[in-house]
Amino acid sequence: MSVRDRLHRRLMDELTAGGALRSKEWRAAAEAVPRHEFLRGGFFRRVPGGSSRAAWRPVEENASEWLAGCYTDESLVTQIAGTIRPEDVRGEILREPTSSSTLPSLVLRMLEEARIEPGMNVLEIGTGTGYSTALLCTRLGDGSVTSVEYDQDVAARAHQALAAFGAHPTLVSGDGLHGHPDNAPYDRIISTCGVRTVPAEWVRQTRPGGQILVPLAGWLGAGELVRLTVQEDGTASGPVLAGGVHFMLARPQLPPVLGLLPDLSGGKERGALVGANVLDDWVTRFVAQFAVPAAQRLRLSTDGRDEHVLIDVESESWAALHEGDGHWTVRQGGPVALWDAVEEGLGRWRAAGVPGLERATVRVTPESQSITWPPTTTPAPPAP
Template sequence: MSTEVAQLHQKLVDRLERTGALCTEPWRRAVESVPWHEFLRDGFFRRVPNAFPAAWRPVLESSADWIQGCYADESLVTQIANTIVPADIRGEVRREPSSSSTLPSLVMRMLEELRVEPGATVLEIGTGTGYSTALLCARLGDDFVTSVEYYEAVSARAQTALARVRMYPTLVTGDGLLGFAKGAPYDRIIATCGVRMVPSEWVEQTRPGGEILTTAGGWLGASELAPLTVHDDGTASGPLLGGRVSFMLARTQLPPALGLLPDLSAGEERETVMGAGALDDWTSRFVVQSVVPDGQRLTMERDGRQEDVLIDVESGSWAALYREDGRWTVRQGGPGALWDVAEDQLGRWHAAGAPGLERFTLRVTPEGQTYSW
């Protein structure tokens, strides 16, 4: 490791400690032993400033700012549109990211929250670049770490990077939402992707008393870390940690395309005290999302005014909100009254004093999942 890289590495370690992301000596030793840049040799993408729609420009190992980027405390996009990597692009690309290297402070916050000790077995959902996999190996040993990655090419690149630092955990290509039953039961499962619904397979594959650390979110875009303890009865529960943590949703839990919209001029109208601002605020959006898990939001101009639309593609239910003369009106159609459900839950939440998400609890059972506060 060159002097420049060593200095950048140490500066990052010091920053992680100073901000409280890195708290314990065993994890400090792990971070110091694993060179971050080895997992970004294939480059990454930087967002082009002020571009709309979003555009991305490749930063390759030959770029002057590559090594500084490797040791910055920021998330780095490493794959776009499921297949495009930095070496494929000359110029810019305007597609959606599909894989990334998580910002170091969040990686360390999650690993510290995992509360592992030597001898613990860990299943990681989402190998990505392989860096967090390497930290787990450095802390626990290769034989205690299994990592599942959806994309075969991403898994192959991670395997190459891990081999460069002489680490050989069990790497699996497949749907991480199914876990990896062959290696079960695990003491810990950690997911580096967001999930809309916590899979029952994760609960089944975790030892009673073990924990699942995942980001619980949904199609309205609000999400939080949730450490869930698995119980003897096959359920799991735990608090949300707060802090507005966001990950890309697991590939098989992405929302369906909206397609052809229903006739939004139909339906029944009524006045509502809960306006579209509930979909702008992170916490209240999470509250709505908890009871309307299939809802997606779009904003459109209709009849000379802006309408915020909540739509469930699967059921065909929808609700359109607009403000006129200082009052909010909702128009609803389809088999279910989406905004009635959302408004009822928001009312209960406000009646309880609008508690923060750190006072929420997520409970997962074989029948599904529920939030309470």
């Protein structure tokens, strides 16, 4: 057995033991797809320590650690700043990643959670390296798989890797938020990028009874997998598959640049029912995002006092909170009272007894996106 085969087999065993691979069918597909073939050209590894901004160093294909890295259960960055590839860099680079190969355990968990079966017509949003696309083709056949990639350079590389592997699905270069109506209706849509709001086009292009598996994320920085079932009335709803996931957001849904901050000294001030520190918790942030989906969060030091700020660039609304003597105060400006909305959304969650996200249901309509919980008789804990 070659070194590559041993590394591949070890990874498959780890994923099976860890529960990412639960069915023999997806294990067979994963065993048939060599991940390293979709990482030709190398990848970036994060440099430990250093400044507050992440630094990345290239691991090229001829490096001794490249093959072993391909068969570790970790996400591997393949593009930085929208254009920069590993072969373009010598040394380190301080820019943001824009494309990656998601860790295999999460890729396979998503394929298992999507409940995909042979005979289904599947749309994948975010081709990336093509690795997950190859898994779908191996299980379903090329004719049942359509994959859309936003970045033309990433799409071209994926096309080359898939062709070399022997897979020839329908590959589309364009904005995946519009889906691909030419091959609709789909039995399953699976997104490998995070979205802030589920596009209405995805719901329309999924047959009633079909499902959409998507990492639902937001500009407050928390994301979870959600499995939505499309209804006859054009809505979709389903459970949160709790566990916390972090995906790069679809590029058209990236947050706008904050630019010049509004004057935070004005606005209306009151005592806050909950403090900004509640947003330090991942689950709380995920819930809050439904109340203020266009808000971004930052922390400022003003006159020697720390302030926690939410800003909605689109509506020009803001909320600034600070703590003093054990109490929180909020000032709000603009047409939308952002912290009022946060308190109301978290209040509904508390009224339900602060249930775990695994009990939550997300509902998507053409006009809105909401999260609800079943009623409970358990008293809610006191506010933080």
